[in-house]
Amino acid sequence: MPGPSTDPPKYLAEHLDELRQRLMRCLVVAGFGMAAAFIKSNWLFEALLRPFRQVQGKFPEFAQQVHTLQTLSPIEAFMINMKLATLAGLILASPLFLREAWAFSAPALKTNEKGAIFTIFCLGLFFFGGGLAFGYFIIIPLALQFLVQYNLAYHFIPQWTLQGYFSFVVNFLMVFGLLFELPLVLAALASIGVATPAFLAQKRKHAILAVFILAFFVAPSADPISQTLVALPLIFLYEVGIWMSYLAVRKN
Numbered sequence: 001m002p003g004p005s006t007d008p009p010k011y012l013a014e015h016l017d018e019l020r021q022r023l024m025r026c027l028v029v030a031g032f033g034m035a036a037a038f039i040k041s042n043w044l045f046e047a048l049l050r051p052f053r054q055v056q057g058k059f060p061e062f063a064q065q066v067h068t069l070q071t072l073s074p075i076e077a078f079m080i081n082m083k084l085a086t087l088a089g090l091i092l093a094s095p096l097f098l099r100e101a102w103a104f105s106a107p108a109l110k111t112n113e114k115g116a117i118f119t120i121f122c123l124g125l126f127f128f129g130g131g132l133a134f135g136y137f138i139i140i141p142l143a144l145q146f147l148v149q150y151n152l153a154y155h156f157i158p159q160w161t162l163q164g165y166f167s168f169v170v171n172f173l174m175v176f177g178l179l180f181e182l183p184l185v186l187a188a189l190a191s192i193g194v195a196t197p198a199f200l201a202q203k204r205k206h207a208i209l210a211v212f213i214l215a216f217f218v219a220p221s222a223d224p225i226s227q228t229l230v231a232l233p234l235i236f237l238y239e240v241g242i243w244m245s246y247l248a249v250r251k252n
Helices: 007-039 041-058 060-065 076-108 111-153 162-179 182-191 197-202 204-218 224-251
Strands: none
Touching: 007 041, 007 076, 041 060, 041 076, 041 111, 041 162, 060 111, 076 111, 076 162, 111 162, 111 182, 111 224, 182 197, 182 224, 197 204, 197 224, 204 224
16 A cells, blocks of 8 residues: 655645745845945945935035034944945845745746736835835935924034934835835725725825825924925825725726
């Protein structure tokens, strides 16, 4: 009488070995990306400091008080450099991460599922990149201008550190990168039946109110222009999310 089949363990072992190989490729590419970013660290630092240089040019009094950012320990600048290189390396390697994840999971997916996941990947990258660009070119300069004006109005002596500035910029970028994923979140809620497109359209007024409340806390200043600059893209993204939820329900 033949013994029990060993196919399932072999099948699992093959998948684990494939997963290990793909993870190793991702780690190697990420390492090369971090090394390349570390070599180009001067360019990364200049990109990071660009909003700071702009606000120095607009406020000469501030530029006299803060000639440059301070470091509070001998290793602080090096550690910021390493963090920048790590972030940049992961961003450079992210296309390979997505490709390896796709190649590993695609054989188990149906044809329609493959198309849906590929579309989600592309849209997720697009919206996240849009959020980063919006935060970097619009929100961060506005926020720095407001904070500098606030310091000058009360005659405070600013002592900005490199670590504090780095955390400020990166946190803003991550917040707006995630906020710009709103259309995908709404489409996902519609696809699993939590919220229908009609419900989202019906609650449009409530959503606009919620967006302006969020803008009040997120906007760099309390003036209506800054809050509107933050709110309008999110309202537009909400409308895009309604449209995408219609498409998700139709495909389901």
